Amino acid sequence: MDNRPVLFIDSGIGGIPYCMEFIRENPHENVFYLADHENFPYGPLKKEDLISILITLTGKLLEKVNPKIIVLACNTATIAAISSLREKFPNVPFVGTVPAVKPAAEACNNGKVGVLATKRTIEDINTLHLADKSCEIYGVAAPELVEFVEKHLDESSEEEKINTVRKYIDIFSAAKADTIVLGCTHFLFLLEEFHREAEGHFKVFDSLAGITKRIEFLLDENNGSLRADKNIKKRILAVTYRNTTPFTGLGKTLRKHGV
Template sequence: MENSKYPIGLFDSGIGGTSIWKEIHSLLPNEDTIYLADSKNAPYGQRSKDEILDLSIKNVEFLLDKNCKIIVVACNTATTNAIKELRAKYSKIPFIGIEPAIKPAATSTKTQTIGILATKGTLNSDLFHSTVSNFKDIRVIEQVGHGLVRLIEDGHMDSRETESLLRSYLEPMVEAGIDYLVLGCSHYPYLVPQIKKILPNHINIIDSGEAVARQTKNILQSKNLLNMSGKEGEAVFYINNDPTVLTKILKAKHKVITADF
């Protein structure tokens, strides 16, 4: 199919979803990708469901204008608050969502206690509560990561303020006996080095990146949309705010375009 050569589209409320993009690019190196970083409106986690839906629709329209063949909602908050409506509104295009990896943590825990660090929007969503309700025998320690997205967007992953916030969020979870920490925001994988300094070695850290990449490949395969050209894919990143941090985490290897959207 000719449209198999069209790009994969991804969007997030900023640069965090590049953690998802990296997994997809690693698994599907021949695919062209277009990433939209809505940094101007980050974080989505503090916004209402209607605001999140409106922003998500705007992002999808942008990616559809670029002929994207599939759209990855590389944002936990947008997935848990808007993906149902997006699939209904744009029924001809496949959507891949990202939500906290509760299931692997809940089915693997030995202490029957897991922690989740996520945005307010994700933790308050119906989809999240529905997922957690499937594991009634598991104690889930929920923590809103107030302030973390903004620090990451500003490039302060290694700052004392970030470490202080993380300690205040994570140390009570450690005391509660968690053996798995679920990262429920696509920004948070960029904090793993800091998190590992705080958590004891026996606590496992889980994010959704690899699972999302595998699901993207599976859907493309099932719809005969995999790019079989054999050429290395081109990656283009659009951002509506200062591109400095995005360019830094991409190590200047890919095209970054500042745009008003």
């Protein structure tokens, strides 16, 4: 048995859907969620700067939290830094989140897949390698949508959410894409709205279920040696601060999800 926590890292609340999906399926595991608001948002950062930030952050968390698995619950962080993190910390199992381009490409009928993500993710060439070369990737960077989810989601009406989503549906419609990949974890907070607005026009893809399965695979290796004691049920939250001012949106969001 191993009661160390599974650590989820994101720049803000974006990784919460992945964290909650894992908790729902694995209620006996300890979980530590870190919202790195000091460096929010990750999307505009240069790749080398983001790698440096995450290596430093991971080193500190390994000392203070001692996680058994680290989940980069952020597409931008995964694409930019997971290879460097695995090289720097070879004894730590890392799980990354990447845009679900492969399944979207397989389901695509007209050869054009729309990817909604951060600027960093759209620009990274690795994203383009996730799909068959015969499939065209139409990428749209949406930093303002990340900000909307992080800072305004809780106080937004359903109409405001729908109008926000519809803007991107219209962009992909004009580009004649027939599948949409939500390539930023923040966008999963609007998953229901995306499905509703895309119905009959697009198929919407995300990587939510696949990440939980990957974590479970690592936990179950070696006869389940990384599994926690079933008598333990504990969830831990850590939040960094920007300019010494606590960001309150994370707490509200977690309470909504029962944490």
